[in-house]
Amino acid sequence: xxxxxxxxxxxxxxxxxxxxxxxxxxxxxxxxxxxxxxxxxxxxxxxxxxxxxxxxxxxxxxxxxxxxxxxxxxxxxxxxxxxxxxxxxxxxxxxxxxxxxxxxxxxxxxxxxxxxxxxxxxxxxxxxxxxxxxxxxxxxxxxxxxxxxxxxxxxxxxxxxxxxxxxxxxxxxxxxxxxxxxxxxxxxxxxxxxxxxxxxxxxxxxxxxxxxxxxxxxxxxxxxxxxxxxxxxxxxxxxxxxxxxxxxxxxxxxxxxxxxxxxxxxxxxxxxxxxxxxxxxxxxxxxxxxxxxxxxxxxxxxxxxxxxxxxxxxxxxxxxxxxxxxxxxxxxxxxxxxxxx
Amino acid sequence: xxxxxxxxxxxxxxxxxxxxxxxxxxxxxxxxxxxxxxxxxxxxxxxxxxxxxxxxxxxxxxxxxxxxxxxxxxxxxxxxxxxxxxxxxxxxxxxxxxxxxxxxxxxxxxxxxxxxxxxxxxxxxxxxxxxxxxxxxxxxxxxxxxxxxxxxxxxxxxxxxxxxxxxxxxxxxxxxxxxxxxxxxxxxxxxxxxxxxxxxxxxxxxxxxxxxxxxxxxxxxxxxxxxxxxxxxxxxxxxxxxxxxxxxxxxxxxxxxxxxxxxxxxxxxxxxxxxxxxxxxxxxxxxxxxxxxxxxxxxxxxxxxxxxxxxxxxxxxxxxxxxxxxxxxxxxxxxxxxxxx
Numbered sequence: 187x188x189x190x191x192x193x194x195x196x197x198x199x200x201x202x203x204x205x206x207x208x209x210x211x212x213x214x215x216x217x218x219x220x221x222x223x224x225x226x227x228x229x230x231x232x233x234x235x236x237x238x239x240x241x242x243x244x245x246x247x248x249x250x251x252x253x254x255x256x257x258x259x260x261x262x263x264x265x266x267x268x269x270x271x272x273x274x275x276x277x278x279x280x281x282x283x284x285x286x287x288x289x290x291x292x293x294x295x296x297x298x299x300x301x302x303x304x305x306x307x308x309x310x311x312x313x314x315x316x317x318x319x320x321x322x323x324x325x326x327x328x329x330x331x332x333x334x335x336x337x338x339x340x341x342x343x344x345x346x347x348x349x350x351x352x353x354x355x356x357x358x359x360x361x362x363x364x365x366x367x368x369x370x371x372x373x374x375x376x377x378x379x380x381x382x383x384x385x386x387x388x389x390x391x392x393x394x395x396x397x398x399x400x401x402x403x404x405x406x407x408x409x410x411x412x413x414x415x416x417x418x419x420x421x422x423x424x425x426x427x428x429x430x431x432x433x434x435x436x437x438x439x440x441x442x443x444x445x446x447x448x449x450x451x452x453x454x455x456x457x458x459x460x461x462x463x464x465x466x467x468x469x470x471x472x473x474x475x476x477x478x479x480x481x482x483x484x485x486x487x488x489x490x491x492x493x494x495x496x497x498x499x500x501x502x503x504x505x506x507x508x509x510x511x512x513x514x515x516x517x518x519x520x521x522x523x524x525x526x527x
Numbered sequence: 528x529x530x531x532x533x534x535x536x537x538x539x540x541x542x543x544x545x546x547x548x549x550x551x552x553x554x555x556x557x558x559x560x561x562x563x564x565x566x567x568x569x570x571x572x573x574x575x576x577x578x579x580x581x582x583x584x585x586x587x588x589x590x591x592x593x594x595x596x597x598x599x600x601x602x603x604x605x606x607x608x609x610x611x612x613x614x615x616x617x618x619x620x621x622x623x624x625x626x627x628x629x630x631x632x633x634x635x636x637x638x639x640x641x642x643x644x645x646x647x648x649x650x651x652x653x654x655x656x657x658x659x660x661x662x663x664x665x666x667x668x669x670x671x672x673x674x675x676x677x678x679x680x681x682x683x684x685x686x687x688x689x690x691x692x693x694x695x696x697x698x699x700x701x702x703x704x705x706x707x708x709x710x711x712x713x714x715x716x717x718x719x720x721x722x723x724x725x726x727x728x729x730x731x732x733x734x735x736x737x738x739x740x741x742x743x744x745x746x747x748x749x750x751x752x753x754x755x756x757x758x759x760x761x762x763x764x765x766x767x768x769x770x771x772x773x774x775x776x777x778x779x780x781x782x783x784x785x786x787x788x789x790x791x792x793x794x795x796x797x798x799x800x801x802x803x804x805x806x807x808x809x810x811x812x813x814x815x816x817x818x819x820x821x822x823x824x825x826x827x828x829x830x831x832x833x834x835x836x837x838x839x840x841x842x843x844x845x846x847x848x849x850x851x852x853x854x855x856x857x858x859x860x861x862x863x864x865x866x867x868x
Contacts, residue, residue: 196861196865197860197861198861199861200754200755200859200860200861200862200863200865201753201754201755201759201800201861201862202754202755202759202858202859202860202861202862203858203859203860203861204860204861205754205861223584223585224584224687224688225619225688225690229690229692229767230763231619231690231691231692232588232614232615232616232618232619232691232750232751233586233587233588233615233616233619233621233683233688234586234587234588235584235585235586235587235619235685235688236584236585236586236587237584237585238579238580238582238583238584238585239579241579242579243564243565243576243577243578243579244564244576244577244578244579244585244682245574245575245576245577246574246575246576246577246625246627246660246661246682247573247574247575247627247661248627248628248629248661248662248663248678248680249629249663250629250630250631250663250665250678251665252631252665252667252671252672273573274573274574275573275574277573278566278572278573278574278576280574284587286587286588286589286680287589288589288590288591288678288680289591290591290593290631290676319587320587320588320589321589322589322590322591322678324591324592324593324676324866325865326593326673326676326866327673327865327866329670329673330593330672330673330866331593331671331672331673331676332667332668332670332671332672335631335665335667335672335676337589337591337629337663337678337680339589339627339629339678339680341585341587341682342574344576346565347565347566347574347576349566349570349572350572350573351570351572409573410573412542413541413542413543413546414541414542414543418542418543422571426570459542517543517544518541518543518544519538519541519543519544519545520537520538520539520540520541520542520543520544520545520546521541521542521543522541524537524541524666524668525665525667525668525671
C-alpha cells in the first residue's frame, strides 16, 4: 500500500476530490444514525437542517478534545469527543438531537487510526441515540498539530434545561460513581511514568443514566466533573448558588488504584478529570430514589451521596475528613494533568 | 509585566481559576451580544439555552480554522472563524441565532493576540447580529499546535433552508464579487513568497447581503466558494443537481492583482478560497433583480452573472473561454494553498 493510501496528506483537508474520498470511505459509512432533519450529513451541504422540536428549550454546548495519548486505557479521543460533549448536554437535562464533528489532523497521521477513532465516536453516540449531522476536516503540516484534535458541538432539547447554579439549602449532593478514574488512568498511560496499572478511564456517555432520573423531579443542579475534577465542579456550583457544599470526604467513591496512584504522584484525585460521571444536586425528598435509580444503571453502581447543601460558608466547599476535621476544598488553579481531555 | 500575565500557560486551559480569569478578563467582556435563551454565555454553565423559534428549520454548521498566518491582510483568524461559519449558514438561507467559540491555544501564545482575535471575531459576529452562547478553551504545549486553532459552530433558522443540490435547467449562476482574493492574499502574505501587493482578503460575513435577496424568491441553490474555490463549488453543485453548469470565463470578476499573482505563481484563481463570496443559482425571472440587489450592497458591488444551468453535460462544469473555446473545469483535487482557512 502506498503512502498516499494509508496516511493523511494536505489534500485530505483541502476541500476537493481527495477530502471527499476520505470522508466517503472512512467517515460517512460509520455515521449513519437517523438524522433529525431534511438535509443531513450525507448531503455534504454547507450545513444540515434540524426539524423544530415541538416543545422545550434547545441546549447547545461545545468541546474541543486534545487528549494525550490519543488511545488510552478505556477509550480514545473518539470516545472522549462524543462522551465529553454529550455529557455537557446530559447535565443540563438535555436529550441530544444533533452533533457536529470537526477534526484537525496532522499530515502523515495513519488513516487506520482515523478509522478506529471514528468507530469509537460513532459507538459512543449510538449509546446516546445521537446523530452527527455536519462536520469539517482540516489538515495541518507535520509539527503544526500533535496528531489530531476533535471539536464536537452538540444540540439537545430539555424541558426545561437544568443549570448548575440552583442548589438549595438542604439539598443532597450525589456523585454517580468513582472519582478521578479518567485523570489517573491518563497519567498512568503516559510514557514518562512507566506505571503498570489496571486502571481504565471512565469515559462514557452518561445520558442514558441521566434520562432515567429526570422524570423523578427534584433535580436542582447537575455538573460533569471534568477538568479540575470534583473540586472544580463543587466550587463552581457553590459559587454560583451562593451556598455552601458540605462534603464528607469518606463518602466520595474512590478506586483503590486511584487512591494509590494519587498517593504515589502527590496529585489529589479530587482535582483530576472524570469523563463518565455527574454531580447531582437533588431535593432531600427524592434523594434516595435518585440514588437507587442511578445505582441500578450499569454506569452508576458506585454512586453515592457525598454531602449536603447549606448556608454555613456561602460560596465555599467544606470537606469533612475521616478524623473529624473540616477544611475548605478550594477551587483548583487548574487540572494538574495537561491535555487530559 | 511578568510572563505569567501576558502569555498563555497550560493552566489557562485547565478548567480552574486561571482559565476563569482569562475568560472573564479577555473574552467575555467582548462577547456581550444579547443571547437567544435563558442560560447564556455569562452563566458559564456546561452549555447554554436557546428559546425555540416559532417556525422554520434549524440549520447547524461547523468549521475549524487553522489559517496561516494568523494575522493577514484584510483580517485575522478571528474574522475568519466568524465569517467562515456564518457564511455556511447564509448560503443555506439561515439567519444566525447562536454561535459557539472553541479555541485551542499554544502555550506561550501572547494574550494580546487573543485580545485582537476575540475583538475581530466579535466585530464580525456583530455585523451578522449573532451571539456567542458557549465556548471551550484548551491549551496545548509548545510545538503541539502552531499558535491557535478556532472552531466555530453555528445554529441558524431558515424558512425553508436552501440546499446546494437543486439547480434547475435555465437557472442563472451569479457570483457576489471578485474571485480568489482570499487565497491569493494569503499566499502573498506568506513569508516564503516576499511578495509586495495591495491585495487583501475578502473575508466578511455575507449574511446581511444574502438576507436582502431571500425575500425576492427564486433562489434554488447557494454555496460559498471556500477551499477549492469557485471550481469546487460549481462542481459540487453540478454533481449534486445532475445538471451542467455552463460558465463564461470572461464574466468571472477577477481583480488584476489576483490575475497577476495567479500568472506569476501558476495557480488558478478559480481553485483558491474565497471567504466573503457566494455563488447563487436563481431562476431566470428573478436573476436581474437578485443581481441589482446584490450590487447595491457594499459587499456585492462587483457581483456578476457568470453562466447558466443546462443539461448539456450532466454533473460537469463547462468553461467557455475568451477565444470561443470550451473546456471542462474539473473538481480540483484540493485547494492548492494549505491552511487557507
